[in-house]
Amino acid sequence: MRKKVMAALAATMIAGAVAAPAMVAAEGNHRAAEASIAVDLDPASASGMRIEGLTGDKQGRLYTIDMDSRRLFRFTPGTGQLETLTILPRPATGMAFDGQGNLYMASGGGNGVGGVILRVPADALANGPFESGRVATFAQDVDGANGLAFDRKGNLYVSGGATGNIYVITPQGQRTVWASGIAAERPEQPITVNGLAFGRDGRLYIANTSSGEINRVRIKKDGTFGDVERFAKDPLLYGADGIAFGPDGDLYAAANERNAIVIISRSGKVKELAANDNQGPLEFPASLHFVGDTLYISNFDVARGANSPNEPGIGASIAKIELEKKHRGHHDKG
Numbered sequence: 001m002r003k004k005v006m007a008a009l010a011a012t013m014i015a016g017a018v019a020a021p022a023m024v025a026a027e028g029n030h031r032a033a034e035a036s037i038a039v040d041l042d043p044a045s046a047s048g049m050r051i052e053g054l055t056g057d058k059q060g061r062l063y064t065i066d067m068d069s070r071r072l073f074r075f076t077p078g079t080g081q082l083e084t085l086t087i088l089p090r091p092a093t094g095m096a097f098d099g100q101g102n103l104y105m106a107s108g109g110g111n112g113v114g115g116v117i118l119r120v121p122a123d124a125l126a127n128g129p130f131e132s133g134r135v136a137t138f139a140q141d142v143d144g145a146n147g148l149a150f151d152r153k154g155n156l157y158v159s160g161g162a163t164g165n166i167y168v169i170t171p172q173g174q175r176t177v178w179a180s181g182i183a184a185e186r187p188e189q190p191i192t193v194n195g196l197a198f199g200r201d202g203r204l205y206i207a208n209t210s211s212g213e214i215n216r217v218r219i220k221k222d223g224t225f226g227d228v229e230r231f232a233k234d235p236l237l238y239g240a241d242g243i244a245f246g247p248d249g250d251l252y253a254a255a256n257e258r259n260a261i262v263i264i265s266r267s268g269k270v271k272e273l274a275a276n277d278n279q280g281p282l283e284f285p286a287s288l289h290f291v292g293d294t295l296y297i298s299n300f301d302v303a304r305g306a307n308s309p310n311e312p313g314i315g316a317s318i319a320k321i322e323l324e325k326k327h328r329g330h331h332d333k334g
């Protein structure tokens with residue numbers, strides 16, 4: 001009996017190591033992490049609201065945007081308070097704070113409307129709701145603008161969605177364009193540059209939603225980009241949207257069309273952290289933001305892939321996963 005189990009285990013490990021990185025999640029020691037809903041942004045309805053971006057301030061409060069009503073929300077996990085801060089002049093997706101507490105939002109445009117970056121100054125966020133007039137246009141000519149990430153010098157990196165471009169905007173608002181050359185593999189999904197995050201290694205990590213891939217690139221001292229290097233590629237990463245580095249140094253990705261959260265180790269090993277069907281609690285997860293050991297996730301709730309049809313579940317919401325300590329430190333440290 002014991003011998004049989006050992007043989008089966010060995011066979012599994014060989015198959016997992018050689019053929020299928022996807023097997024790691026199913027056959028490994030880790031239990032699937034449990035996602036739950038932190039806040040339902042529209043308790044009266046399970047559909048009809050779309051949120052994509054998610055970020056947090058230094059106090060651990062979370063921010064997201066309803067793309068249709070253009071409402072900017074703030075959620076305070078400690079108290080459960082949900083505020084509508086303002087109505088934005090145009091819909092926006094990716095969000096990021098700079099070091100001074102100013103909030104930036106990507107508005108990619110389309111159908112003849114150019115992309116811009118919106119900015120709310122820190123003092124407007126100091127209290128409750130504020131006038132829409134406090135929202136300024138920080139930069140223009142950023143078509144497809146979607147994901148945002150700041151480097152240590154305060155330069156803002158903007159992913160251009162299906163354009164394949166990464167835009168860089170200095171703190172003074174000066175913009176340059178890097179044509180990444182990152183390509184789409186699946187014609188039904190043309191978005192190639194989506195979620196962005198800087199690693200501890202100083203490299204910019206870029207999610208390719210189409211090809212199920214994370215690429216990374218070094219930014220040279222003169223501000224130009226080095227060669228694109230593939231960090232990970234796996235069918236588990238189909239729909240890779242928002243990405244964020246966890247407290248453990250692993251990279252976490254929202255695989256939107258798979259209703260899944262995926263972990264990529266430092267050596268590029270890919271495994272599933274959590275996944276579900278269209279019942280939720282993950283409903284087309286789009287963006288990720290860590291507060292300590294808690295991973296917060298925006299549920300966009302688009303009807304596609306594992307989230308189609310999108311009627312079940314609770315709709316636009318912020319989900320969360322508490323990382324277990326035993327998850328940490330057991331990963332491949334590569």
Ligand SMILES: [Ca+2]
Nearest residue numbers: 042045314315
């Ligand atoms: Ca709802």
Ligand SMILES: [Ca+2]
Nearest residue numbers: 310312313315
């Ligand atoms: Ca749903």
